[in-house]
Amino acid sequence: MTEGLFPRERAEPAPGAVHVPGWLPLGRQRELVAACREFGRGPLAYRHTVLPGGGVMSVRSLCLGRTWVPYRYLDSVVVELPEWLVALGRAAVAEAYGSDGGFAPDTALVNFYGDGARMGMHQDKEERSGAPVVSLSLGDRCVFRLGNSEGRGRPWTDVELASGDLFVFGRESRWVYHGVPRVFPGTADPSLGLTGRLNITLRETGRP
Numbered sequence: 527m528t529e530g531l532f533p534r535e536r537a538e539p540a541p542g543a544v545h546v547p548g549w550l551p552l553g554r555q556r557e558l559v560a561a562c563r564e565f566g567r568g569p570l571a572y573r574h575t576v577l578p579g580g581g582v583m584s585v586r587s588l589c590l591g592r593t594w595v596p597y598r599y600l601d602s603v604v605v606e607l608p609e610w611l612v613a614l615g616r617a618a619v620a621e622a623y624g625s626d627g628g629f630a631p632d633t634a635l636v637n638f639y640g641d642g643a644r645m646g647m648h649q650d651k652e653e654r655s656g657a658p659v660v661s662l663s664l665g666d667r668c669v670f671r672l673g674n675s676e677g678r679g680r681p682w683t684d685v686e687l688a689s690g691d692l693f694v695f696g697r698e699s700r701w702v703y704h705g706v707p708r709v710f711p712g713t714a715d716p717s718l719g720l721t722g723r724l725n726i727t728l729r730e731t732g733r734p
């Protein structure tokens with residue numbers, strides 16, 4: 527166990543892919559966990575997405591703003607993307623790239639990883655915008671696999687994401703395959719009050 531022995535430093539594991547460990551202070555993480563709980567009490571619920579081929583995702587998710595279903599965006603919005611989350615997304619891009627570049631996310635996927643949940647290698651490719659993808663992690667640590675734009679296979683780089691970490695992939699890395707092959711149960715700060723892992727992913731659909 528090397529956990530805590532080495533400082534986790536800001537890194538750019540691939541051009542355009544920026545990892546900022548501990549970007550969100552613990553208080554802000556707690557607020558986000560509370561907000562994610564609240565999202566699930568509204569008209570939306572965390573559900574296992576059923577894929578067109580019949581597969582069922584192990585992750586449970588809900589979508590704020592423009593509704594994503596595999597593999598397209600609908601015209602509908604069930605719950606608006608909160609303005610504070612848009613602002614957080616802008617701040618995240620500014621942190622990663624030095625400027626927010628006018629980032630205007632209109633959709634967010636909130637993913638909950640319970641026992642044994644994983645996410646296979648995929649591209650976020652239903653967006654027409656080349657704007658970056660912003661990912662925030664809460665709760666248990668995980669392995670985030672950052673692949674290449676050509677296919678699901680190697681080469682890839684495994685990055686460990688922990689609670690409060692920011693990961694932005696845009697520019698040359700915008701269309702890379704990526705996934706979460708592993709979550710480490712029970713690795714979150716108990717004071718966060720979350721069992722499992724939450725991920726908030728903000729995107730710009732580029733649709734009117």
Ligand SMILES: O=C(O)CCC(=O)C(=O)O
Nearest residue numbers: 635637650661706725727
């Ligand atoms: O959970 C993560 O860190 C990644 C989520 C993801 O890739 C997605 O929702 O498209």
Ligand SMILES: [Fe+2]
Nearest residue numbers: 648649650704
């Ligand atoms: Fe993704």
